[in-house]
Every structure is written in C-alpha cells, then in structure tokens.
Amino acid sequence: MHKEITIYDIAKKLGISATTVSRGLNDNPLINKKTREKIHQTAKELGYRHNTIASNLRKRHSKTIGILLHEVNSYFVTAVLAGIEKVATAEQYDLLITHAGEDSIREIANTKNLLNKRVDGVIVSLTLSTRDIAHFNPFFERNIPVVFFDRVPGDANCSKVVIDNFKCGELATKHLIEQGCKKIAHITADLTRNVYNDRFEGYKKALEEHHIKFNKKLLQICNVSNKEETIAAVDKLLGQKPDAFFITNDFAAAVCIDVLHKKGLRVPEDIAVFGFNNDLIGDLITPRLSTIDYPGKQMGEVAAHELIKQLKSVDRHKKTSFKSIVIPSKMIIRESSLKKEKNKNPLE
Amino acid sequence: MHKEITIYDIAKKLGISATTVSRGLNDNPLINKKTREKIHQTAKELGYRHNTIASNLRKRHSKTIGILLHEVNSYFVTAVLAGIEKVATAEQYDLLITHAGEDSIREIANTKNLLNKRVDGVIVSLTLSTRDIAHFNPFFERNIPVVFFDRVPGDANCSKVVIDNFKCGELATKHLIEQGCKKIAHITADLTRNVYNDRFEGYKKALEEHHIKFNKKLLQICNVSNKEETIAAVDKLLGQKPDAFFITNDFAAAVCIDVLHKKGLRVPEDIAVFGFNNDLIGDLITPRLSTIDYPGKQMGEVAAHELIKQLKSVDRHKKTSFKSIVIPSKMIIRESSLKKEKNKNPLE
C-alpha cells in the first residue's frame, strides 16, 4: 500500500517546520524563495498531494459551490452549467452538481447534503414540484449565499437571475397574431412554476390587447420533455381547430410539428408553431422553428458571478441585499411561424 | 452570525460524551435506543448539521466518486451521468463532476484536483486530445479504482466499459451497401480516439468484404459537434459524388441532411445518410435518421457498478483484475438510409 506523504514528511526531510512547508506550498511570499523552491521540489520528489479535506476543515469552508438542478436533460441546462463552470473555475471554486429529476423530495435531500458538505454557496433552479423554499432556510440562517436562476421562487427575499418570461410570452403570441392567427393554442408545463406562468400571462396579455378572448380549451399543461405526453396534448388541442401553437419548449414544438405533418397538416400554412428556448434542434427540423433565444450560458455566468460576489462580501454581519437580475432574451423568427411573410427574409 | 453546533454541544446538553453522540447520530446499534432517540432529537432542536468534511478527514475517504468527462454537450453524456448517478446515489456516493471541453490539459488539471479532493474512485471518458494516460498513475499507484467508459485508452491494463464500435461501423456500412450504395462517404472525428478509429475500421472491413476499395477521398475528419465544420466536411465530400454518408454522430448527420436538402438533393433517394448515437433529434427530423443505439444510461450504470464493486473489494493488497465490459448496442433503421426498401416496414 502506498504511504501517503504529509507536510510533516517534507518538513522532517528538510529539517524545517510543517508550518513553513504549508506556507511554502501555498506560495506565501513571506517564505524565502529558496526555501519555497526546495519545498516544492521535495514535495514533488516524495509524491506529496495536498489534502483538500484537511485544509478545508481547518479553513472552515470548502471552496466549492453547490448546484441544485431540476434536471439535466436539456441544451439549456448544459449551457448554464458551462457558464457557471467558466467563472467558477476562474475563481478556483469547485462545483458539486446535483439534480432532482423534477422531484422536490430529492431536491430537499440534495439541499441537505450540500449543507453538510459545507458548500460555500449554492446556485439553484427549482423543480416543477417544489412548492415552498423552507429547505433553504438553513442557508439563509447561516448567511450562506443562495442564487436562484430561471426557475425561481416567487418570494422577493432572494437573489435571482431570470429572463423576462412575461414579455417573451407576449411577444411570441403577438407575433402569431400579427401573422393572422386567431386561435392560438398554448402548451406549457406546471403553472405554479414562475417561468411557465409568466409566459402564460404574457400570452393572455397579448390576446387581450388584440381583443381575442382567452379560451381555456386552447390550453394544455403537460410534461413538455416527454414525447408521449406532448403528443397527447397536441391531439387534444387539435380538436379545437387551432391555427397556431405556442409551445413553451423547443423539443415539444418539434414533436408537435412532427404530429402535424403526420396528420397531413402543413406548417406554417395550416398551422403556425412557435417554440421556446432556442435549442439546437430548432434549426435542424423542417420547417425551422421560430423560438425565443434563452441565453443559458450567460445566465450561468451571471449567476456564478453574483454568487461569488456575495461570497467575497459576506462580512458575516450585514445582510446581503437581494437582487433580481434580468438577462436579455430575444425572439428568433424562422419559418414555422411565418404565415404571411413567406417570402420576406426572416429577421434572424 | 449563526453559531454552528457540534457533537460536543449536544453531548454537553445531554450530559454524555461526544463519542456516544457520534455513535448515536450514526445509528450505531451498540447505543441504547432511548439514548439514540434523545440524541437525534436534541440534534434537531439545536439545528445540528453533520460536518462531512471533518468526518471524511477522520475516515480518510470522501465517499465521493470523481467523474472526468470529455464534454457535457450531448444526450449521450447526459444519459451516462444519469446512469452513474442512479447507482451512486443508491450506494450513498456523491459525485464530483468535471469536464474538460475536449482539452487534455484541462483533463490533467481535473485529474489532479480530484486526486487532492480524495475521491474514492473515478469514472472517465477521455478527451479527443488525450494521448497518454500517465496522469492517472497517481491513482493506479494508490490503488484508487479507475473505470473508463466509451472513450477509453488503448492500454489493456485498466477497467473499461464500451460498445463494440468496430462491429457497429461494419454493420452500418454493410447496411448501406445492401441498400445499393457504392460510394459511401465517412465523416468522423479524431482517429486516435478508439471509438472513432474502431468505427472507421469497421467501415473499411465492410467495404473490403464487399470488394469495394477504400477511397480516402471519401473520408473527412472534423469536429462533429461543430455545425460549421460539419458543413464544410459535407461540402468537400460532395465533390466526390458519394451516394451515402456514414456519419459518426447524429447531430452532424442532421446537419448533413440539412445541407443536402438545401442543395436540392433527396435523402435517401439521391443520397442515404446513417448516423450514430440514437440521439433524440434523429426521430424528429425529416427523413428520420437511421443510427446506432448507444445505451448511455446503461453504460453509466455498469461503469458505476464496476467502480463500486472495486471500491468495496479493495483489500488494498491484491491488485484488482481489470476487465473490459462490452455493452450491447443495436442498429436502428429508419428512413434516411432506406433506398431500396422504401415500402418495407423499418425494423426498428
């Protein structure tokens, strides 16, 4: 069995104290450059590896950021992760990533686990089934920074990074109306989650502004990441003879287009389709999907920056002020929604 | 500032020793049931949280598995992660996930970081640019289990979980030949990586068996996750007037079909297309993509099981025997490759 080398072994070999070795290894400028070099060298010779656990115990922090994800099945989430990782790595933080599979029970378990692991802060996107955020109280009580992104709690008392889902919902719907659509079906997910509710409210607002009465028969709630459920929702709505679908997720929108084609319906001529997320897939299907660009990587970067800012400023006494950061998003018009302007250049 | 509760606080309050509290908290059956209950209760009252760091330091392990990923941008990798997580969670292991962005330098840095973090074992998929695996020596030396999956080293001296890429490449190519294709172009990634090389060898084998001479002008190497590079590769190959494309990645295959459509070419009538991975996208594009089903989740589960098995059996003395586990994969024939059997039922 391999004998694990400690700073004491290095100290003994060099005839100096462990403290000096520790400092030398951490490149403390107080230590003589020559000593430092010698320390580094014998560390290498002896095959020393820093014990992060011991160091963390002593320093009473973990230099890691906990990530609580609702799920990791989308291009969006992957992009967010990449954004977080980029800034976290630059600031020397590790990431402890958990995901809850849209199950609030697992979210709570993950929260507890990260708490015990002594993460320095957490970045969170709530599951569909999460109703309240009491499980974050231990963090709040200890002044451990928490930054929510995308799927955030209604509560104002926390930091969040979001896009303007209301405006996006309104914009997309308005665009469809301007294309001549009058019976716009809406497929979305659980409305207790802010993102879906806000988009739905935006949808209703646009209808209202154009004097179209909201018809709740044109609304379907389902798991938009699930193909079968989406197909069922589309089928049901088709009974209402809609002339457009506004769907809260690109994958589901692609499934919808597929269903429509199978029924011999043309997109956008017979029925226009509008997605949400700007997933890679939207640009690869026929017709190309109009959607809302959701800047995942940027959200991740901003969330991580905000968290690290709080981490650095936590003077452990004054409460950090909470803020809500809105990331710009934009509408991307492609073929699937262009009923009128078939020959006009899409303004992508 | 929140005062952090330790087992000593609980011990003092209960007039017992910290040892007993520790045992009680860990549900050690030696401790009187009543004492145990009291301990748990006051722990709750006082808002105690277990200090995993201290515990890990003392126990000299971290109860976490390190994951080294080449990249996290595909449905496949996500599926593997889900598989690993499923079995790791069941066995009470945490995951420390890193990714290298296909950069071997970052892979090496991540390796070192995980080593210092005292992960109990690692599960790895190599980057495209990784040439040798010397950076895993510290793990081997310490008898810390390492399991590679999918993108594995050529070296036999390690545990790996793979699919039979050679056979898959052969099968796909053979299928295209049977559809009447004679000039089959192949787009793939860096051939120093086993998965791509094996598929390529399978491709050549199938050609040879059907007395078709391999033409290296029909081969293009590029980053198949990059749209622009893929388009360029397709364009170049089109100069050779191929009648089929065998592409090592579904995303790239979708891009290819898109390019072909834009040029007014029909798929599969003019040119057949065959992908690899069974990504979600393949079933959503027109025509539907023929591909190889790559059981990511299963690979993840198997890899995690194998690792945990080694973790449990590491009697720190005898070398663990290395094995190569091959996961079954299968061909999925859809429309994009069916030149002849247009009216036959696909055997999906």
Add this chain to the structure above:
DNA sequence: CTGAAAGCGCTAACAT
C-alpha cells in the same frame, strides 16, 4: 452500553 484519549492533515495566532 458508554467514555477518555488520540489523531486524521492542515493552517492561523502568536511568538521570535
């Protein structure tokens, strides 16, 4: 069934 003592490996205070 419970406790005393030691120590995991490191770093922060406080000297010198």
Add this chain to the structure above:
DNA sequence: ATGTTAGCGCTTTCAG
C-alpha cells in the same frame, strides 16, 4: 523569515 502551539469536528481504538 520561521517555529510553537493549538484546534478545525469528527471517529476510532482501548478501556471499563
């Protein structure tokens, strides 16, 4: 510029 001492919070002998 370097050393001494103590302790982060837990678990593990060993002893009773």
